[in-house]
Amino acid sequence: MSNMSTMSKKTSRVLAIAAASLAIGVGAAYAAQPSGAGGMGHDGPGGWHNHFMQEINKLHGQLNLNADQEKLWQTALDTMKQNREAMRANRKQMHDQFKSMEQQPILDLNAMHAAHQKIEQQDAQLREQTSTAWLNFYNSLNDQQKTTVSTALKQHFAKMEQRHEKMREHWQHRHGDAAASAAKP
Numbered sequence: 001m002s003n004m005s006t007m008s009k010k011t012s013r014v015l016a017i018a019a020a021s022l023a024i025g026v027g028a029a030y031a032a033q034p035s036g037a038g039g040m041g042h043d044g045p046g047g048w049h050n051h052f053m054q055e056i057n058k059l060h061g062q063l064n065l066n067a068d069q070e071k072l073w074q075t076a077l078d079t080m081k082q083n084r085e086a087m088r089a090n091r092k093q094m095h096d097q098f099k100s101m102e103q104q105p106i107l108d109l110n111a112m113h114a115a116h117q118k119i120e121q122q123d124a125q126l127r128e129q130t131s132t133a134w135l136n137f138y139n140s141l142n143d144q145q146k147t148t149v150s151t152a153l154k155q156h157f158a159k160m161e162q163r164h165e166k167m168r169e170h171w172q173h174r175h176g177d178a179a180a181s182a183a184k185p
Helices: 002-023 048-063 067-102 109-139 143-183
Strands: none
Touching: 048 067, 048 143, 067 109
16 A cells, blocks of 8 residues: 555656646646656657657647747747756766765765755756746737647646556556455465
C-alpha cells in the first residue's frame, strides 16, 4: 500500500506541476518538466518532447499572431528552451557531484542535501522565468486567441487525465495480481 501511496503522490506531484505549468501557458510545461521524469523515454524519438513541440507548433499556427505577439511568442519559446537546457545541465551537474561524493567512505549527507537544494532553487528560478515569459505572451492575446489557447489546454488536460488513469489501472493490475498471488497459500 505504501508503494501505491508513494507512486500516487509522485504521479500527483508530476501532474500538478504539469497542470499548473500548462495553465499559465502551454510552453511552461516544457521547462517545468520535473527532474524525476527521466527514464521514461520522454526525449526519445516520438517521445514527450517531440509530441509537445508538435502541439506548440500547431497552436502557434492557429493563433494568427500580430508582430508584437509574435515577438513575445518567440521570447517565451527561446526562454523556455534555454531554461530547459539550463535545468538539464543543473541535473547533470548534481548527478556528477553525487557520483563524486559517493566515492567517499562516509557520505556527507549535509553536502548532498545542500547541493540538491541549490539546484532546486536554481531550477525554480528558471521555471519562474519561463512562466513569466509565457504569461507575458498570453496577456498580449485577444479574447479569441485566449479561447483558442484555453481549448488546447483543456484538450491537453483531458489527455493527461486519460494517461494518468491508464497508468493507475496498469499499476493496480500489475501490483494487484502480484498481491493476490502472494496472498494465496
